[in-house]
Amino acid sequence: MSNFVISCGGTGGHLAPGIAIAEALMEKGHHCRLIISNKDVDSRLVKNYPQLQYARSPGVGFAWSPAKFVKFNIEQVRGLLFTINLMREFKADAVIGFGGFLTVGAVFAAFFTGVPVMLHEANRRAGRAIRMLAGFARRIYLPPGVTIKGLPRKMIHHCGYPIRKEIHRMPQDEARAKLGLDVTGKLLLVMGGSQGATALNKWVSRNFEALAKESISVYCVSGLNKMSVDVIERKSADGQTVRAVFTPFVDDMAAALSAADLVVARAGAGSIAEFARCRLPSILVPFPHSADDHQLANAQFLEQQGGAVVIEEKEMDRLLGEVTDTIFNDWLIKRFRENLERLDRANPVDNIVKDMASIALTTHD
Template structure:
């Protein structure tokens, strides 16, 4: 309960827009719901906008979603910032009214369109703020929010954010508690893979990635000749990506549109070829799955920075988008996938770089701040 009244503790989470903001927000919500504080009364409300994925994902996970106007922000300080105050004013006013209605005890922001008005409204309302930054290179909303926050949590050590504490990335328990070895047999059966072959998982996010698709299919003969099977999520719109032909008894090459069960995909795999979004890097590390990371070649370089700590710890490889070719896969991934000892070493180093308890750690910070602010 709130320290001053008998009402439930009210936690407001601001993390709409993309999955990179929404997934850690929901993982934190789940951790709060499991916490002892939930037994004495806890109200969790998520903020989002009508244009974001949160309109589908948040209600599906059983959480209350309240909508506010979005405030698009330039990724870096530019002349467009001069137009931001006008966009922010209405959003801050509506968000402030929501915080008053909800009797908010703490606001937790994850960056993006929703976070900035939430931070500014919380400051006006006298509600303490906690910031969580997913990427190694923070966005503008969290750079501002960090200056207003009681506590600042970051996913990657060394993230240049004011008073940042390394906590890690909050993840779903289906991922953070995954025992890959125990689920391997079930996972490989589920995808139609052989039980004992080295397995490469290829995925480029929910929509796929053309560079990864072309390189993996182009390397299919080299992979198959080495006895390596492939589970390849091509993306639902990439219907031109088809499984190469295989003779009876050859290593399978399985193509799917989308992976509904990432836990099964991770359990089936020995190595992943993937982008290096913050959630992807955190998930692979948490489950101890080595990755060959291919940073998205646009933006401000945060994907490369996301992957570097794991790569430098010996838990993965890094290849630039322009350098990923079938020949690169044949030269670098085929030898690794066919060397069990080397793979095991990469897996150990990947796991050592992970933070599977980040959701619990962030929940503890949030509850500490909420208690101090009531």
Template sequence: MDNYRFIISGGGTGGHIYPAIAIANELKARYPGAVFLFVGAKDRMEMEKVPRAGYDIEGLWISGIQRKLSLKNLLFPLKLISSLWKARGIVRRFRPDVVVGTGGFASGPLLRVASSRGIPCVLQEQNSYPGITNKLLAKKARKICVAYDGLERFFPADKIVKTGNPVRQDLLDISGKREEAMRFFGLDPQRKVLLVLGGSLGARAINTLTHGHLAFFDSLGIQLLWQCGTLYYEEFKGYASNTVHIHPFINEMALAYAAADMVISRAGAGSVSELSIVGKPVIFVPSPLVAEDHQTKNAQAVANADAAILIREKDLDRDFEKEFSTLAGSEDRQRQLGENIRKLALPDATSDIVDEIERYLKRQD
């Protein structure tokens, strides 16, 4: 039997959406006759990204509670009731065999309804510090797939399985692609490459840091492959040169990682997982503005294993030049960090998560 029916719910950020799509793709590869429905939040990026990946999606009128008093907070009870009502209709109509939640506010109402009807629900938690939605859903979930140790503080220990986070398959082997990557991006093969990442939209602090240190990087003989983000491209594109290669967004991430000798990056769960797979020495500059400060916790978990350097935004002026000079000047340190972060990689994450889902399918057959 391969005509199973799956609902996959999650979104709000790429960190929730791309794992959801990766899980769906693996399920589809194993069960070509399966039917899929994604459920996300209206007006969020999943409503665009999921159809582009070839899947149907329905949106719920739901959003998170803001940290400050706002109209959105006053509307939250109404949104929650509306979303629960619509989720009931979706579950009743679609009749899923299994529901998968990857985090984000939309997954809350959907998985709450599905679990109350006895439908097996599997959670995938990307971060070292779980979001509020997954923490609330944990008691009803059958299994919780995590990427970090120590999540027993938040979830029932008997439900946890450490799988890692799904990553794009083309990152699993970038060895031997450096020459191709250097040609593709027009980089100088005689210079070290620093890859700068701030997410698809960009990161103000990382862009300001990079711009303010262009002469510093040049003095060290380093060229930049700089993804400044779509929000900041117009502001920074004028600083491009033979040694500063600026892009609003890099689609060919496998080649970007293949070219990189060192990386500066945010510490979202997806970025941490990808950098672990490719084994590059990295300086994490986590965003302090995300829920529960989870990026700092992600980066700290890696830094504690001597597998990355963590510099908080507030400490960049004080620490960056010293930390980067030490790293850039030591091949041994670069190699050590790359080897240590690679030890944290879980390259079979997508397959392992789907193995867990399959266990519930077999129980129903």
């Protein structure tokens, strides 16, 4: 059996697939150590997985302002030294990085210690870290149809997004009960990814009265440090009480996705993969400042596959009408779910784990 270091901290979109891969590797008898950041989102997510081993690395996100740029470089050096020591103590046989600011240190640490590197890119446009580090990798896992210019074909394995095993569709009534939601009509889920989205939170606050008149309840995952837990009550057109629940974080994502009839969300690759797994139709509002506009590319791909509607943030005045038109259109919702089921037929976890194990064996030769 082999020892794997998994660099996956910084955002839920990096950490969640790292957890999925770690669980699958451990089921096969391998040993894993996950490198995570000191951010609140990492701490909140990993507390649900006490069976996994974590190491918190120094590191901060990249920024161009002089002070933050200096801090970024200092933290990268600290992270590199930290990861070299970790890999030597853990006797790592292979490293996989899921992008983000921690992956740079992990890849260079692997290079200096002679350990093979694998990289996973979830988005339809490869991120800066993955592009920069591609030349150090033995294998790069990319979404189907995505390429990185100049890479030999043998380096690339096309696959989807590794989803944690507890993310699956459950009966809607059961899911609503798990979340403590008393909903008689439709339920709209609003979420901005692991960081939250201020624009989406504000949209709910401004438009909830109109949604309530249509008997549309809202469950809004506002993001850590964005808003506190809150409940707003309004009356529907027939006098029923309708609620909007704001929560900074949801521990049971499968329940949240299964409880809803429709989701309004950002377009991170992880969120989209989980929508497909739970057959949840979406209206995607890509974050307009995402690197290389990768969220727009993610959203447009899902729309082209018939699983979502895309509305850019500059067009959010259309969002209320799109929500009400979609959530009550049973024929359209059914078609969305059928297309999402088609997209979710291939589970990449087993293929990735098998390939990782074969690469790790080369260190024992």
